[in-house]
Amino acid sequence: MRSNGHLPWMLLLAGPVAAQTTYPAPPTPERRMLLQRAAADLAAGRRAEAAARLREAADRFRSVRALLQLAELQSSGGDPRGALDSLARARAAAPNSEAVLVAFAEASLAVGASLPAVSALEPLTRMSPNVAQHHLILGRALIRAGDLQAAATVLRRAERLEPAKASTLIALGVALIGHDLYAQAEPYLLRGLELEPDDADATAALAECEVSLGDLSSAETHARRVLARSPAHAVANLALGMVLLARERPVEARGVLDKAAAANPGSAKIHHQLALTCAALNDQASARRYEDDARRRAEENEALVAKLRSEVGNLATDEP
C-alpha cells in the first residue's frame, strides 16, 4: 500500500458530521494563562521563570501537564533527579496515563533506576499490549536490570508486533546472548545489522556471538571494527579478548579485557574471562581473585533480579 496524489482530493470532502458532538468547556483562565506564560518564557529562553510558573500550575491546579513540561525542562537542564521527582508527582496524579508512565520510566533509566522503570512499564504493556515500542522499552529496562530472560520474552513480543525494527532485533540479540543463547541471538543481530549497519553495539554483540560459536575470524573483524571507532567499548573488548585468548595470546587478551572491565566493572562475564586469561598466564592468584569477583557480581545480579521479580512478578513466564 502507498499513498498517491488522490488524497488531497479526499480532504476537500470533509464536512460537519455529528450533531451530538460536544466539546468540553475551556480550562480555567488562570491555569491556562500560567501555562501560556510558561511557554512564552521558555520560547524566550527564560528557563527559570518558565519552571517557576510550571511549578505554580502544578501546585495550585494539580496540573499533570505542567509537571510533564517541568520534568522535560529539568531533564534538558541537567537535573535528572528533579525531573524524576516531578514525574513521580505526575504519576501519583495520573497513574494510568501512558505519557506519564513512559516519561517516568525514561527518567528512572536516566538515573540508573531500572526497577522503578520496569514497574512503570509493565502495566503499560498490559494496558496497550499491541504497542511494540512499550515492549521494546520494557525489554531494554529489563536488560539494564539484569533480567535477561524476561527481557528476551518481552522483546520477542515486540519483535512479533514489529518484525523489521532494528533496535528491537538488536536488543533481543543482546538479551539472548545474556543467557548464552548465541546461536539464537546471531540471526537477530544479523537482521538488525542489515537494517542498521553502523550500529556499534550490535556489531560488538555479533562479535561476541561469533567468538562463542567458534568463528574467531569474523568475531575479530567485527570487534576491531567497533574498537576503531570506540576504543573503550566493553563488549567489543570482551569479544576481542575472547578471540585472543582462544588464539592463545593471553598477554594481549589481558590488555583488552582490562579495558572491557574498566568500561563495565559490573560484568561477571568479563571478570570470568579475565580469570581464564590469568590462568592461561599461570597467574593463579589473580585468576582466583577474578573468579571470585565474577561469582560475586553474578550473585549480586541474581539478587537484583530476585528483587525485581518479587516487586513486579516474573515477566519471563507470562507469555500470552
Add this chain to the structure above:
Amino acid sequence: MMAGSCPESRDRIATVGVQRRGAPGAVPWLAGLLLISLVSPALSGTVGADLGAPLDRAMSAAESGLREEEWESAESRYRDALMEGWLLMGSLEAADGRLPQAREAFRHASTVAVETERALRSIGLLDTTPGAPSPLRALTAEERHELRARATAGLARAYLNLGVMQAQGERFDRAAELFAAAAEIDPEFPQIQYSLGVARFNARQFDRAAEPLSRALAAHPENATLKSMLAMAWVNTEAYDKAADLLRGDPERNTNSSLQYTYGLALVRSDRAAEAEQVFSRLLREHGDSAELSVMLGQAYAKEGDYVSAIESLQRALHLKPEVAEANATLGVMYLKQGRLAEAEAALRAEVKGQPADVKSEHNLATVLDLEGRTEEALPLLRSALRLKPDFADARYLLGKILLAQGDAAAAVEHLEAAVRLAPKEANTHYQLAQAYQRLGRAEPAQEQFEVFRELKEKRRGGEP
C-alpha cells in the same frame, strides 16, 4: 495501491458526551460481610450506596480533565472508569449466574488500568465461591437492567473518548482498537461506527474500514465524506466494482471533484477504461493540469491499449511533478509489456527510488532484471518487497523461481510453498514447486504438485472460449 491519512476527517472524530442516565435510586442493601465479599471487591465498598457511583465518579473526573485540557489526567481517569465499568459488569454477570462472562469482564478490568488487585481478587472469588449469594440479586430485574445499561454506556463512552485522544495524536491503529472495543460493547453508540471507520481508514486498515463506514453511511446517506472514504476503502482493497457502483448514481459526483476522482479511479482499476478516460478528461478540463490526474488518465489510456496517449499523459504528469507516484511505475509496466526492457528498468528504478515502499514496482523491476538474466540484482529487490509485504505471492514465486534456478532448491521450496499457500490457483507456482521438490529428491510431493499444475492448466483451457 493507494492509502493515506485523512487529517480533516480525524478532526471529526470528536469527543462525544452522552447524557448521563439518571442515577437509580439507592438500593436498600442489607448485605452482611459474606455477601459483600461475594459481590466483588469492586462493589464491596459501595454496598448500601449507588453501585454505579464509582464509575460515575471516574467518568466525571475524566471529563473534568478534558475540560481543563489535562489530557493525561483525562486518560488516566477514563482508564479508571474502564476498570470500574468492567468490575460492575463482572459483578452483574456473576449475579445473573453467567460466570464465564463475569470472568471475562473481570479479566478486562485487570488489563485496562495500572491497578489489578480488585479485578484479580474478583476472579479469585469467582473461582472459590462461584455460586455464593450476591447483593446484586436483591435488585429488581429492571434495576439490574438499568445498572447494566449504565455500565455499558460508561464503558463505550470511555473507550470512545480514549480512542479520540489517540486519534488526535495520529495514532490511528490504537484509536481503532479502542473504537472497536466501544463498538463491541454497543455498536449503536453515537458516532462509534463513523469513528471506527475513519480511524481504520487512516490506519490503512482498508479491508476492516469498509464495514463500519458502510454502517455509518447507512445512517447518514447524505454524508459525502463517508461515501468517498468508503469508496476509497473499497478501491484500496481492490473491490473496484463496489466503489464504482457506490458512486455511479451519485448526483453529487458532478459537483464534487473528489468523488468524481474516486469514481474515475474505481473505473480505471475495474477495467472500465473508456468511462474512466471521460471522467479524468473532464476533471482535467475543469481543474486544469494536475500531475495526479494525468497519471490516472495515463493509466486509463494504458488499460485501453492506447500506449501513445498513455505515455504522453504520464510524461506530462512527471513534467508537472517529477516525484508523482505511479507515473514511472505505469510507464515501466507498459515498456515491460512491449519488451522495451532497458526503458522499463529505468522507469521502474525511478519509481522505486521515489516510492521506496512501492513493493509492486520493486517486484516489476525484479521481473525486468530476471528477464535480462541479472538475477543477482533481482534478489535484493524481492527480499525488500517481502520484508514490507510478506504475503506478496508474486514476489515469493519469483524469488523461489530464481533461487531454484541458482541451485538452492531448499530455500526455493520455502518461498514456493508460501506462494502456493497465498495463491493456490497459480499453475506456474505449482510447477516450480514440483521442480524444487524433484531437485530435493522428494518424488511424492513433486508428483502431487505436477498433478495440481496439470489440473489448473486443463481448467484454464476448458474455461477459455
